[in-house]
Amino acid sequence: MNHFVIYDIEDDKLRTKIFETCKDYGLRHAQYSMFFGELNHNRREEIFLKFKKLIGRKAARLVIVPVCDKDFRLVKSLNTYDEPGEEDA
Amino acid sequence: MNHFVIYDIEDDKLRTKIFETCKDYGLRHAQYSMFFGELNHNRREEIFLKFKKLIGRKAARLVIVPVCDKDFRLVKSLNTYDEPGEEDA
Secondary structure, eight states: OEEEEEEEOOOHHHHHHHHHHHHHTTOEEEETTEEEEEOOHHHHHHHHHHHHHHHTTSSOEEEEEEEOHHHHTTOEEEEOSSSOSOOOO | OEEEEEEEOOOHHHHHHHHHHHHHTTOEEEETTEEEEEOOHHHHHHHHHHHHHHHTTSSOEEEEEEEOHHHHTTOEEEEOSSSOSOOOO
16 A cells, blocks of 8 residues: 655654665655655554654654555645655655 | 645745645644645645645645545554644744
8 A cells, every 4th residue: 555654853863764764665755754655554563663663752743644546546746846856864 | 535735845935835825725734844634626626726826837846645534544643742733834
């Protein structure tokens, strides 16, 4: 199932760790603080626990949003940048 | 239907306009560049056209993600900040 991972993290070190974890799970960096990609139930739970452990009590907001195929067909997007968002963390 | 609006906009003036438009549509500011709330089909199309007009050719990434109730129950979120994210744009 497709998922969006969206996060609000000021600390550079922590944000990089979250960024690397998303990459490790094969997610695509679609916006500065948003990843997108396929996760099954187990991997969603697993990556969430990893995020939880990484974040601990540090300041952060993070959400994992599952999007079924039906909803995914209704997604509306705009992208006026050239490259697809693959900047650094 | 619930929707997430997620954007990547460097220009402060444009980001503020997008921020205000989301507020005008009754969406809740859940993360620095993410809003969340109820939109029906027409208002999704309407707000998307407004975003498109505001953004024009300026540098921006924006996505509107519909999330049905079934998927919404699977959303996982972390928030270690005190306040719910109601900072400025």
